[in-house]
């Protein structure tokens with residue numbers, strides 16, 4: 001379990017001249033996570049700082065372009081990309097004990113029990129050697145969200161929501177052509193219902209927590225990425241400022 005650190009957001013809000021950076025910093029309650037973990041003084045004793053992970057949840061309806069944009073974020077900002085759906089599909093392919101249950105759940109457009117998905121994410125996080133994660137397609141439900149917080153012990157720093165009209169999502173999924181068992185009209189309709197009933201409340205939750213960045217997910221892939229880029233650029237600026245302050 002990762003240790004949480006105190007928020008520095010009020011300090012940044014009052015000292016930064018860039019409003020976007022200040023707004024970003026005010027949302028970054030564990031922003032030391034992007035820094036180098038330089039030892040700090042506690043009661044006069046120098047102690048190494050435990051590094052917190054920097055976590056981005058990537059949410060949006062089926063076919064909204066989460067995976068596509070994650071590839072661009074990884075290329076530009078160097079995150080470790082963990083797709084919950086890909087991890088579950090890997091379990092099916094490896095004939096694991098949960099494989100058959102996962103396959104049936106995905107075919108039905110339903111959500112796999114949180115315990116299973118969070119354990120897969122946890123394993124990947126721990127073995128990755130990375131400290132910056134894009135967790136794609138998770139949390140899909142309140143149960144997912146609570147389970148992640150309980151097992152991993154941290155909240156996300158950023159939540160991206162790719163907001164795409166239903167009609168466009170259906171068109172994209174039917175053209176995806178990757179041989180997915182859930183890319184058929186019958187399952188797509190079920191997934192859209194599940195998204196509205198179970199995932200939208202999670203998105204609203206993060207909106208109320210001030211962590212949500214809504215992206216209009218229509219247009220070309222590059223146009224959409226130009227809405228995403230400034231979010232992470234701002235966090236990089238904040239991170240660099242932290243390192244300068246720590247070095248002083």
Ligand SMILES: Nc1ncnc2c1ncn2[C@@H]1O[C@H](COP(=O)(O)OP(=O)(O)OP(=O)(O)O)[C@@H](O)[C@H]1O
Pocket residue numbers: 060061062063064065066067068069085137172173175176177217218219220221224
């Ligand atoms: N801006 C875009 N315009 C047109 N097609 C797109 C765009 N972005 C992604 N696509 C295509 O739409 C399909 C779905 O995209 P992607 O797999 O990234 O969605 P997703 O949100 O990850 O979906 P899922 O939740 O089902 O995994 C893919 O075939 C992708 O190439």
Ligand SMILES: Nc1ccn([C@H]2C[C@H](O)[C@@H](COP(=O)(O)O)O2)c(=O)n1
Pocket residue numbers: 062083084085086088105106109110111112113117136137138139140144182191
């Ligand atoms: N948190 C999650 C993520 C995914 N699943 C299952 C159900 C989804 O329809 C399917 C495909 O996911 P995608 O690749 O579209 O992100 O995987 C889940 O149960 N829980």
Ligand SMILES: [Mg+2]
Pocket residue numbers: 066067083085137
């Ligand atoms: Mg995807």
